[in-house]
Amino acid sequence: MDWKAEISAARDRIAGHVQETPVLVTDGFGLGYPIEMKLEQLQHTGSFKARGAFNTLLASDVPEAGIVAASGGNHGAAAAHAARALGHKAQIFVPEMAGPAKIALIERTGATLTVVPGEYANAAQMAQAYEAESGAMQIHAYDAPLTVAGQGTCFAEWEAQGLQADTLLVAVGGGGLIAGALGWFAGARKVVAVEPETSRALNAALAAGEPVDVTVSGVAANALGARRIGSICFDLAQGMDSVLVPDEAITAAQQALWRERRQLVEPAGATALAALMSGAYRPEPGERVAVLVCGGNIAPDPFP
Secondary structure (H helix, E strand, O other): OOHHHHHHHHHHHHOOOOOOOOEEEEOOOOOOOOEEEEEHHHOHHHEOHHHHHHHHHHOOOOOOOOEEEEOOOHHHHHHHHHHHHHOOOEEEEEEHHHHHHHHHHHHHOOOEEEEEOOOHHHHHHHHHHHHHHHOOEEOOOOOOHHHHHHHHHHHHHHHHOOOOOOEEEEEOOOOHHHHHHHHHHOOOOEEEEEEEOOOOHHHHHHHHOOOOOOOOOOOOHHHHOOOOOOHHHHHHOOOOEEEEEOHHHHHHHHHHHHHHHOOOOOHHHHHHHHHHHHOOOOOOOOOOEEEEEOEOOOOOOOOO
């Protein structure tokens, strides 16, 4: 697939429906070098997921039954927001581990919401059953070409904003976001995958040579807790750098983003920065690095 062409088309398609998110350069984290950061937590519904949701809906003939999505929280909110904006019905399935803040966010969109015991994989099973029963169109959270192309618009936008970095660090759950990065840059810039030690679907797949099931837990599990990496991501990710960070490093980065730059983000949103602050990824001398801050739906909601 010509991912650059697909992402360029997606960017034109979703223009006017998503927010161009700001970029900053900061040396405020005590690392001794500056970091470029894109603040995608300022996107509609608090994460990059709106890009893939709008791209999917705008490129598809949505049936009368509307759309269905399974989500750890952020994708469900984005899909529901896009559906409401474009006049479609939405049925969203989330696991209990999505937490009250993300559940409330989805409820505010007016979508029909079902909270499922267990983790994301359990919600995905129920969404598939609903799709078969109702005829609704499923918007996959990460492993679908239109989703990946939509997420890739984040990186096309960043490059147009003057991205200087040699290396980008991107948090990984199911792999839709980092697949978009790999598809857009196509080797022109280094992309590093960052995952929690306790939710490591891509890292485990690269080690095994194929996608495998992993157990999921930890502070970022409701956003990065895919049990198995998406096949699109796995195919694009061959040979890339993959690092793991402990929960304590994620929490420390989350706190640092608030203290140093007054950016209130969820654990997943701080995971890429955690790789630099913890030393899980150490840039070479002179290597210019960038971090994508991907989500801001913190729990508990500071303003319920």
